[in-house]
Amino acid sequence: MDQNNNDQPNQTPKVALYARVATEEQIGPLTTWYFPLDIKLRANDNEDYDDIDYCADDIDPREAVYYKDSILEQIEKENSSFDTPRMLAEYIHDRDLSNKVYRMTPTVEEHGGRLWGAMVMRLTGDLTPDEITGLKDYISGQNSDGYGEGLEQHEIKVSTGELYVSFWHSGKDYAVYTQEEFAALPVNQQTEAPARRKPSSPIIGADGNIFNIMGIATRTLKENGMAEAAKEMRSRVTESRSYDETLAVIMDYVTPVEAGGQQPGGFTMRM
Numbered sequence: 001m002d003q004n005n006n007d008q009p010n011q012t013p014k015v016a017l018y019a020r021v022a023t024e025e026q027i028g029p030l031t032t033w034y035f036p037l038d039i040k041l042r043a044n045d046n047e048d049y050d051d052i053d054y055c056a057d058d059i060d061p062r063e064a065v066y067y068k069d070s071i072l073e074q075i076e077k078e079n080s081s082f083d084t085p086r087m088l089a090e091y092i093h094d095r096d097l098s099n100k101v102y103r104m105t106p107t108v109e110e111h112g113g114r115l116w117g118a119m120v121m122r123l124t125g126d127l128t129p130d131e132i133t134g135l136k137d138y139i140s141g142q143n144s145d146g147y148g149e150g151l152e153q154h155e156i157k158v159s160t161g162e163l164y165v166s167f168w169h170s171g172k173d174y175a176v177y178t179q180e181e182f183a184a185l186p187v188n189q190q191t192e193a194p195a196r197r198k199p200s201s202p203i204i205g206a207d208g209n210i211f212n213i214m215g216i217a218t219r220t221l222k223e224n225g226m227a228e229a230a231k232e233m234r235s236r237v238t239e240s241r242s243y244d245e246t247l248a249v250i251m252d253y254v255t256p257v258e259a260g261g262q263q264p265g266g267f268t269m270r271m
Contacts, residue, residue: 038169041163061114069223136176143167159223199224201254
């Protein structure tokens with residue numbers, strides 16, 4: 001992570017700019033800028049290989065949504081290492097631009113059924129066109145050689161293997177979008193929700209008590225980085241009025257298999 005060395009003896013510390021500010025809301029507005037993610041999954045059966053590019057598969061931004069909680073957990077660990085409340089804004093070299101950005105926090109967000117990288121920023125004022133360009137360049141640099149380089153080197157454990165998340169890639173479709181530019185992207189005009197991924201859950205042959213079945217399905221979803229889906233499923237279950245209705249809700253979220261992972265054409269729950 002690139003840090004300023006503050007080797008100019010007459011330079012006023014940046015913190016002085018904010019010393020008289022009572023609350024962050026008085027500093028200025030929040031804005032979030034976005035960029036595409038590059039996510040790879042190394043499946044459990046490829047864990048003996050060291051070359052990630054060779055043995056890992058690219059994850060579609062839609063599928064990446066189901067790993068959001070696991071990715072956010074790793075990002076929170078990375079962010080906890082900052083020793084400044086300004087986070088990434090602390091290391092902006094351009095003094096004028098640095099004074100315009102009070103805080104910059106890396107994260108990921110779901111939009112249009114896809115997972116995106118994001119920088120949440122608290123600004124002290126409006127940015128000029130040149131400052132917007134400069135800030136985009138700074139974010140791209142942090143994503144490729146700074147913060148993002150550190151993030152992509154830490155694997156994220158999920159039940160199906162290991163995830164590797166990059167905030168940058170060399171493709172022509174890579175760009176950093178302001179909040180206004182991002183809102184205008186065609187991908188964010190999507191109205192139809194993507195089909196839900198349904199991980200295999202070993203509930204065939206299990207104790208047919210509906211609470212046991214729900215517990216197995218909940219555990220399966222969480223192990224697959226789908227904690228939000230698990231929460232949604234349990235909420236729907238509480239509104240169900242019969243065993244069959246509850247079972248139908250659970251089947252909306254998981255694919256039933258036997259404990260060994262086999263999936264027959266049909267199944268009967270053992271009571």
